[in-house]
Amino acid sequence: MPRVKIYQFYLIKTSILNYREVDGSYNVAVAVVNLFKNLVTQEKWNTAKDLINLIKTCGKLLVKELPLQTSAENMIRRMLKIVRDEYTTACHEQEELDIQESLHKIVTSEEEIDDYSKTVAELKDSILDHISEFHMELETSIENITKEAIKHIHTSEIILTIGKSAIVEAFLKEAAKHRKFEVIVCECSPLNYGHNTAISLSQSKIPTTLITDSSIFGIMGRVHKVIIGTHTVMANGGLRAVCGTHSVALAAKYYSVPVIVLAGLYKLSSQYLISHEDKFNQFISPESVLKYSEGILTSLVHVYNPTFDYVPPELVTLFISNAGGHAPSYVYRLLSEMYHQDDNDL
Amino acid sequence: MEKIGERYSLLSYIREYFCKILHEEKDLSPGIAAIKTLLYVLENDKSETVQELDSNFQTTIDIMRNTDVPVTSVASGCELFLRFITFAKLDYKTFDECKKVMFHRGKIFMKKLTNARGKIAKLASTFITDNSRILVHSKSRLVLKAMEHAVSLHKHFRVFVTYSSLDNSGKEMADELKNIGVPCTVILDSAVGYIMEQVDMVMVGAEGVAESGGIINQIGSFTMAICAKEMKKPFYVLTESFKFTRLYPLNQRDLPNEFKYTSGHLRKDLSKEHPLVDYTPPSFITLLFTDLGILTPSAVSDELIKLYL
Amino acid sequence: MNSKTVNEKLHSKTNVEKENIIQAVVVADSFNKTFAPASHCLALLPLVNKKLLDYTLEWLNIAGVNEVIIFCSSHVNEIKQHLSDKVYLSIDIKVLVSEGCYSFGDVMRALDRYAVIRNTFVLLSVDVIGNFNFVPIIEKFKTIQKNDKEISMMTLFKEIGNQRTDLGNNFIVAYNSENRIIHYHVQNSRNLELPLDVVLEQDFVEIRNDLLNPGLAICSDAVPPLFSDNFDFQTINDFIRGMFMNEEIIQSTVYCEILKGNNYVAKVTNWPMYQIVSQDIVRRWTYPIVPDISEKYSYSKNSIYLKNATFSQGCRLGSDIVIGSDTKLKKNVYVHNSIIGCNCLIGNDVIIENSFIFDNVKIDDNSVIRYSVIGHKCHVKKKCVLEKNCILGPLVTLNAESKINNIALISKTSSSSICKLTSFSDGCYVYENSDSEDEEIASLVCEQKIHENNELSSASEWGSSCSVSSSPINLLDDVNIFYNEVIDSLTRGYEDKLKCENLILEINSSRYAYNVTVNEVNYNILRAILSIQMNQEKPTMKEILQHVDSKLKYFTPILRNYIKNEEAQRDCLPAIEDVVFTSDKLKTISPKIIQFLYDKDILSEEIILSWFDDISKNDVHNVKNILIPFIKWLNEAEEESDESD
């Protein structure tokens, strides 16, 4: 299968960037988008159908290469959606863009089961434009989110965050320019992402306290807001976030502290929680929990080192994305705008 | 003159036609039956003007509502059908082609509705994981179908079915499940609270889905939903999209009577009658599996808005 | 468009500068038949449903290596065949063939002839499983190279802690502050011999025996020639030893790098290692090279990995299980801690525990399989029972109700290089493991054994910490610690048959460490010897007798060493009271013990007699009657001797 080989060549680039890293989903997203830009320009395809298949084949490989990166998956879906949109707009201008399954559609639909096989003039260009448009959106996403900062953080607040998230850091630093407030960071062992966050925050003159995971509940009583990032926002508004987030969210709920989640739209996935292991969680080497050099012990005990927690939507107060703030219940809508249903399973 | 005769004869036939469908195809939802009937009417209708047609539909609907079938889905189905008529009306000038289009669309419409179940079953069955224990309320064709599908994927799970003493439909459900080789236990409706801590999820069908995203379903569902929430178990609803109704019940009393009682009972003293359905508010529902995909309750009203506003 | 992309590819390569290309040499042959008959080609031996070769390549693929040279001397076509449909993104694969290589050294020499090595390269054999990135290590290598032109090799060791006796880390390495190896030797006893002069010329020496040597090394391009120059080098270890044995002759140095943390590496040298490594994979130490990521299995609790396997009602899964795709389990199958390959068919009520079942195996109803390996396309018929260490080669068919136990290596082929075969059921042959091969054909380790090992290896450590819990402030008194250690050393010595001299040395050292008085030593030695437990629980009288007897025989030199004078004898007799008389079993054979000591002239009769008088005064353990006959005999013996002169 020579075609596949070609994509693999592109994949080399992406497959190298953080193979095992859980963070940096933004970079992955960007990388993937670029990748597909190349794909669209450099590959030979006639109809949208070809392109869609092309992207799907490539996408599958990519997903296999970056098992931890749902954002990659999301981007693929987004690309497909873009193609479909451009196609439909090109085909019948008058028709409104909504090609989702909907009651309305059921009612009004004619026979046309469109399989994207018509050839359309300069579809390529329009798609490319759209992609680069989207690329822009991606690049601005963080800054759009950070813009919101001062709307949510007031003076002398105590804010708790967990783990390491580029957006959260940027957000807090932005706020710090205008307001004086304290930040508490949970170290989030065993990987201790929290340490880096704490250091980088404190370096930009934000009074920061680094606490152990065990102190979360104890300290939550005095926290005013919980601001966290997430790895993925799931279709029902739940979170797939770094381990320990669930306890934070629960503690926050217990003391009724608002939980604000910062997530670029590229983190929205059409995934639902089915089981806590398969396709949802990633179990990395137990080393960081129990050292291999502990000797015989390691062969006698089961040690789990999951990467993610599932946080049910009812524990989330607010999402802040580059499209503004939303309630968890609204995620569904964003989703239906961003992805096409047929792409839910690649 | 004879036109009136025809019309009369047609309408007079409707009742038995409707009942015939229901009688012939046991596992057909009344809603679909109703739509079929309406299509039948549309097909054989001789009226020239839209108004006439409308009035015919109206009468048909009334007739069907007065039969002794649970009216909820009938209502929603008809509503939807009328809606799509109006759409058609907007699109086309002359009445004939309008009618033609209507009929054409009607066929597609039916096709989609009939495919819906398969689609839903597929969606729902992914949520049935190996060795899971599932609680089911009374009989629901969709749930059954979903489980069939799951079995075809070699999934092993066990089911608890409430007896649903209203019409003992739980028993049938249990038998059907046994036939497809799913181990299952029938429990008393009153045992829901007890069983809840052993199960992993609750799956129910629905007779209607209100605009709030809540569901109208066989009496007992509400109890089940409350228990599920208390015990933090997911509460899944399987339903076709034509069951979405424009209705916003505030509580059980607010639910219109013709939903709660069959037309037969409606005439009697309701205080002595037992309601057939109850209303489960959206806050108790985890997800709805529909032919439009997996929806959160909030998404339901979204759909209805798109359709009716 | 293909041409275009090819250019792209070239382009991409060129921007990695030629000399910075990292090469890896994979030796696809172990030059022994450890895994026969299960698989004759090491590279294609399945480990957790994946060929060893694939593990190696998958690892190198993410390890920053650009070019992989697979070096095989046998089964060439099979390997090529296997590689044909594999795609790896970031590595180019070359296969070099040279017939008539009979050792690792030969391979290196052949490599030298081929002259494919451009630069520093990674040298490993196909049975090495790992998951880490070589780039930083190679960087280290290069930086060292700047200061030390002589550097020829950097061996990698994995830190495994020194409780893992099961990993066979029986070597000691000493290296200085620059990680240069100054001493390396394989040893069995716990005491190491380290030439003082070597140590003294260093200002910093680290000596470790808590390491695993996976036979994995970063080599400079000077290594293959070195092998060519020295024909006696057969293995890497030879090489390393050679390096500092005659440093002045061969002007080159060997460094080492200790792998810590997430960097996993291990070598599948024999069946026990095979077991351990597959468990490590299943327990995810090799992340990200684990079945659910690389092979798209689905992972669930208790480390169970499935891939569209189909179950029937009543199947029970324990923990640590991998079941390959399209495998069917019929009713009431029980699986625990086992690996089952792809499209196998497991019949009703089959029990599979701690076993490895390769692809396309058919196991009929009611069979039981424990601690066994079943090669692929085997067919085990009804009601077979394979307990402990049955290893079936490919294509074997076992008749119904055949029962096999302990090392039975069965294969279809009658031709075997390692040892002669006797015919088994229809067209199958059993390897007779001739004595010479005994070590060669290492069989699976059975769980219980492992357990004992822990208890022993960890007893001293945990023992101390446990005894604390009762009353926290009591520091274990030195004598007890001493006693524990003596027990440790003796048990170990007794098990792997160490020289008594060494043991004595150890005991002495611990004695000094805890300033234990002579009397206490004498007492504790005997006490320790007598109280070394035996392996099987509730043994018969006879067994105990044998056990005790053998112990005493074995440790006689030690006893001789310590119990020299009457004083000492008096010291050690209480030990007999405390150990022997307190256990009813031993009590009955106490005369035998004493007699033994008497015969060996460790206890003189006067002492025994006087002692007997003491204890018989207030006979707490009421042993009097038991001993009486023996004492009588003694007295008589005495008289006789008197008469004789």
Add this chain to the structure above:
Amino acid sequence: MEEKSKEEILAERKQRKAAKQLKKKSSNKVVNESHVKDKIKGNLEENLDKMKISQCDNDALKTSNESMSVNPDLMTHFLDNDKKFNFSSNNTSFNNETSSNISISNKECGSGIGNGINTFMESVSDNIKTKSQLKSERRAKQEAQRALKTQKKLDEKNVEQFETSKIKVNKLKTKFTHKIPKTVDVHKVLLFSHLYRNSSIEENNILTNINTEIHKAVLKLGVQYKNKVIIGSNARVVALLNTLKQVIADYRTPTEKDFSRGFEKVLGDVMTYLNNCRPVSVSMTNAIKFLKWHLSQLPNNISDREAQIKLREAIDDYIKEQINMAGKAICIMVQKKISQDDVILTFGYSSLIERILIESFQVGIKFRVIIVDAAPLYEGKELLRRLVKSGLNCVYVLLSAVSYIMKEADKVLLGAHALLTNGYVMSRAGSSQIALIARSYNVPVLVCCETHKFSERVQTDAFVHNELGNPEELMKADLWKSNNNLTPLTLMYEVTPSNLVTAVVTELAILPCTSVPVVLRVKPTSSTLS
């Protein structure tokens, strides 16, 4: 050659012994074998250096012995000249201490120089520790590849110390004081500033204490508390009582006073001293109350002899009834609650829980255990070792993963530090999270706690009364000491609201936490105590 290798092993033994002594009870200091290895390295290296300096005379034994034996008399000098404290009598008693200290220092050298120095700075207050820190500092430096140079310095130092340890001490003090403001004042979380213990004051306290006659056993105990050699409220109280027994035995009533008065005074001093080493646990205060009560019961004209006997008996009874018997009773009660094939989740290491689990297992109940562990102490690892050793089937996860693992659990067993009168449970930090998550998965939470840990105190949050862990263990000091905006913080305890706890298992009965006050009223001893 023979000689040589022997010496090596010798060195090893010494180190291992030290490590072993340290290891007891403090699981965060459980120096596992491989660690021990490191120590061996450390010490080996030192020996070799020593040999080099002492013109490579092969007898490392002597040198290493020297380095060992040095410590006590070093200390005597140190104390002598600094705070006129007659040490000679205690010399022996410190031997153990020092050796265990050595291994502590070794541990620290693992975590780098900075760490070494800082801990050194903080706890110069405590003379005995100082010594160890001194060593640790040196070792740390050695670790930093400056073996030879430091070695020389070390030797010089040694020499100095031998002749004029006063200078040494002064040098030390100056160093200490000018470091103080940097290290202590900045890095305090405002919310907890009342919990930070000003080390200079602490120092003075201890010094004053030392001037007044404090029993050597107590001093030792204090150090063990401070270094977290003895942790867990049960262990601590037992240790205390055992020590007090010695104190009582050695106590002679001054002529003018009568026994109870005099001893009460001593008791007071002891407690203040211990409290300075580490805040006393509720169990300890209760025990002391009880003891005081018994003192008050003693007739005035009682002879020392009788009094001592009476008290010793009283103490023995207390340990027997309040701790051992109570534990037994609780075990039996919980066993009833553990059913076949259960999955029990537990957190950290509580001696009581260990006992329960192991006994239930030995009774023949088949069940699995999930051990959740967390900073700062990582005690769970110790529990894991012990359970595995006694053959239980265990799973080990960290606190962050608990929400994943909780689904499997059938019951949660937690130990407690104390039960407060308002029904809140004071326990090791992290317990509340476990309880919270357990509730969100409907898993019943049982808190096991003997009644001698019940307290009259009332507390609703983890702020007013708590204890702070060592920040260095959370984050390497060199990462934050210089950075004034960054402060690591570790809470040792927290209070779990009673609505998160399903039941409390005490030796009396299984109760809801809210009925703590009732128990306090009913229970004879505690009522009479107050």
